[in-house]
Amino acid sequence: MKSLNIYIVEDEPLIVSTIEVALRKQGFYAIGDAEDYDTALRDIELLKPDLTLVDIQLSGDKDGVDLAEALDKKRLPYLFLSSQTDPNTIERVKHTNPLGYIVKPFTETGLRTNIELAWHNYQDSKQHFLTIKHEGRLHRINQNTISYLKAYDNYCYIVTNAETYLVPHTLKHISEQLEGNDFIKAHRSYVVNLKHISSIDKNTIFLGDDSIPVSASQKSLVVSKLKSI
Known part of the structure; x- marks a missing residue:
């Protein structure tokens, strides 16, 4: 598969660095990151990444589920990358359309596998x-x-x-x-x-x-x- 351009939405700088290193080692490009809804949405519209990794816990009033709803309206592909698995969060997630849900902590191999499968399914869904x-x-x-x-x-x-x-x-x-x-x-x-x-x-x-x-x-x-x- 092609080397995807991936944008990261995560409010912990250390985790952002970990994800960036993991992506590069697996042959992907990390083209930017944000810790809040507004910055993320602005950057995604400007940079046009192939795929966005979205943490649910973000800085500010709006969280990753709010961002997911905005990306759904624009029909842009994303994966949730989060440690939050509580019932209320999962219930909100059910009303969005992510390509997948990666639970932290993750392994580099697991990250690559989830991204590759998600991208394959996304490309299949776009066939005409x-x-x-x-x-x-x-x-x-x-x-x-x-x-x-x-x-x-x-x-x-x-x-x-x-x-x-x-x-x-x-x-x-x-x-x-x-x-x-x-x-x-x-x-x-x-x-x-x-x-x-x-x-x-x-x-x-x-x-x-x-x-x-x-x-x-x-x-x-x-x-x-x-x-x-």
Whole structure:
């Protein structure tokens, strides 16, 4: 899995340092920390971490459950990391949507395992499927497997890892059915999945064994988006 950028919300400096060391040793990046609700929410919106570790006991009037409720509204992923397991706290936690609950004290291996499982489940939940008709049959295609789309008059080729489909819809119509921000127009006749790009040169995008053109007007945008994922 990729090296996640993780933000820590914890009011004990010594524990923050322990978590940061554990994360680095396990191949993750600790990109910031806060001990209170307001600072955490501001930083998370600014730094855009992949995942946030949230302690329940925080400085100030609002605690980690309040922060979790705010993150739920923004649909941002987080894990509780706390020693609080009392019934009242657990009851409040039940009304939030964390990816998991890590009980302190924790081991480095346990921390990594919980983070990896939580991230895997989160990625699975984000998968989207495109339903198309090809050669008389309905196909349900996982968007993650689509490398690029290619216009062909009023038709469109959908090129995946395993197969190429020709559908009776325009490039614009098919691209509008796609969810998320992974797809971008690279050329007037091509829409590419950023996650499948292996390299780019002056006027060509390479996706494994395939190559497609990139227009001069779109190249800088493609490169910028590629750097952000």
